[in-house]
Every structure is written in structure tokens, then in C-alpha cells.
Amino acid sequence: MIFEGLSGKLITAILRPGKTPSGRENAAIVKRLLALVRQSWPKTHLIIRGDSHFAQPELMHVVEQDKAADYVLGKGAGHPTALRPMSDESMAEARYCLQTRTAYARLNKLPIPYRARLYGEAQYQAKSWKGLDTRVIYKAEVNQMGDNPRFVVTSIKNASARCVYEQFYCPRGQDENYIKHLKNDLSCDRTSDMGFRANALRMYYACAAYVLHYEMRTTVLKDTEMQRAQPSTVIAKLFKIAVKVVEYKDRVKLHLPSSNPMKVLLQRVTEAFATLPVLKPG
Numbered sequence: 001m002i003f004e005g006l007s008g009k010l011i012t013a014i015l016r017p018g019k020t021p022s023g024r025e026n027a028a029i030v031k032r033l034l035a036l037v038r039q040s041w042p043k044t045h046l047i048i049r050g051d052s053h054f055a056q057p058e059l060m061h062v063v064e065q066d067k068a069a070d071y072v073l074g075k076g077a078g079h080p081t082a083l084r085p086m087s088d089e090s091m092a093e094a095r096y097c098l099q100t101r102t103a104y105a106r107l108n109k110l111p112i113p114y115r116a117r118l119y120g121e122a123q124y125q126a127k128s129w130k131g132l133d134t135r136v137i138y139k140a141e142v143n144q145m146g147d148n149p150r151f152v153v154t155s156i157k158n159a160s161a162r163c164v165y166e167q168f169y170c171p172r173g174q175d176e177n178y179i180k181h182l183k184n185d186l187s188c189d190r191t192s193d194m195g196f197r198a199n200a201l202r203m204y205y206a207c208a209a210y211v212l213h214y215e216m217r218t219t220v221l222k223d224t225e226m227q228r229a230q231p232s233t234v235i236a237k238l239f240k241i242a243v244k245v246v247e248y249k250d251r252v253k254l255h256l257p258s259s260n261p262m263k264v265l266l267q268r269v270t271e272a273f274a275t276l277p278v279l280k281p282g
Contacts, residue, residue, distance in 0.1 A: 023056030
């Protein structure tokens with residue numbers, strides 16, 4: 001699933017076999033995506049962001065070929081013998097910092113700090129990265145539960161290690177929320193059919209529902225209490241309403257409850273829908 005990270009717009013979702021994607025597969029998807037995006041935004045600087053499954057040389061080569069694109073990709077917890085030792089000095093410093101701050105807080109009866117963080121850069125180059133111009137950024141974090149180092153590989157040169165990690169990589173967590181909206185609220189993972197194409201169609205319907213929800217939230221619900229609501233909230237408050245259906249010979253009348261707490265907002269939504277043009281089939 002690929003989203004526009006600032007707005008939350010769904011760009012595409014691709015159903016694929018349930019195994020870790022290869023570098024060639026991810027590179028092919030990103031290459032096609034970049035070509036399509038460049039048709040409308042030829043000079044816009046793009047940041048390709050992903051977790052450690054996407055830190056593959058094939059994908060990084062594709063991004064580096066675009067002079068107006070960079071990547072920020074997770075690197076797991078770090079190789080235990082090659083990469084992780086490069087952060088040992090900063091980890092020790094963060095460990096000492098947390099111990100000192102904790103002792104000071106207890107002495108003065110202050111809230112105990114949960115973590116201490118430092119950022120740095122490791123001089124690391126995997127053999128498969130030959131020909132790539134990469135940087136490896138690390139976060140040396142120690143919290144009350146223990147050590148928590150994190151590593152990121154990036155092509156961004158003119159930003160500090162902290163800036164790359166906090167401002168470019170960490171917002172990827174918001175994309176996880178978009179995925180949850182698709183999975184938990186719209187059931188895009190209900191791929192229980194025996195056929196691959198049928199399951200792809202099911203996912204397509206869920207993605208279409210996500211697009212409709214996004215447009216509704218950013219237009220009709222803009223400047224209301226639900227402008228940031230997730231799909232399940234909108235469904236529960238605006239669509240799951242008790243209605244009395246009365247059938248006549250020439251029409252069907254819907255009697256809505258007069259004491260609905262969302263009455264004003266519901267009226268606004270229905271009036272906005274009434275102004276939309278009626279699409280013809282096909």
C-alpha cells in the first residue's frame with residue numbers, strides 16, 4: 001500500500017503473494033509509480049519512505065536514478081556484528097545519561113524520565129550497495145525497559161541525523177494508521193476467496209471506499225468535528241442511524257429520528273450530496 005504521506009491520499013494498493021517481496025519486485029513497482037507521478041509533477045522533490053522490507057539495492061538504484069527523489073528506509077535493528085557495534089559509543093552515552101537523569105529525578109522526587117536518545121551516523125556500506133550513494137543514520141535510544149537502537153538508510157545528504165530520523169522517517173508511523181483504517185474499518189484484508197483475482201477485486205472495493213471517505217472528510221466534513229475522523233467513526237455517527245421505512249404505491253419515505261445528536265451535521269452532508277451531479281451508468 002502506497003500513500004501520499006502528507007495528506008493521507010491512497011496512491012495505490014497491490015495484492016501480491018504472502019511472502020517477502022524481492023528487490024526486483026519492489027523496484028518495478030516504484031519505477032512505474034515514479035514514471036506516472038512525473039507526468040504531472042516533473043520537478044517536485046519526492047521522498048520514498050518505507051520500512052526495512054524496502055531497504056533493497058534494486059529499489060535504491062531506481063530512486064537514485066531520479067535526480068529529484070530521495071529515499072528514507074528502515075534498516076531493522078542493525079546487524080549484530082557489522083552495523084550495531086557502530087552505535088555502541090552513543091548507546092553507552094545514552095545509557096549513562098538516562099541513569100544520571102533517573103537518579104536526579106528520584107533524589108528530587110520528580111517524574112522518572114522514560115528514555116534518553118542520541119543520534120549519529122555510521123560508516124557502513126553493505127556489499128550489495130555497490131554504486132549507491134547512501135548514508136546510514138542511527139538512533140541510540142535507551143529507555144527504562146532496555147536498549148532500543150534503530151537504523152535508517154537514506155540518500156539525503158543535507159540534513160542532520162536527527163532531522164532525517166525524526167522529520168523524514170518517523171512520520172511513516174502515520175501511514176500505519178492509514179493502513180489500519182483500510183484493514184480494520186473497511187476490511188481490505190478480507191481476502192477469503194479461492195481466486196486471486198476475486199480477492200484483488202475485494203481489495204479494490206475497500207480502496208474505493210477509502211477514497212470516498214477521504215473526499216468526504218476533506219470536503220463535506222471540512223471544518224467540522226469529524227474532519228479528521230477515521231472511517232469507522234464516520235460510519236457509526238452518520239450512517240448507522242435508525243430509520244423507519246414507509247412504502248407507498250408510488251414512493252418510499254424514510255422517517256429519520258428527530259432527536260439525532262448529529263442532526264445538524266447530517267443535514268449538511270445530505271445537502272452537499274444533493275448538489276452533486278448524478279452520474280450516468282457506464
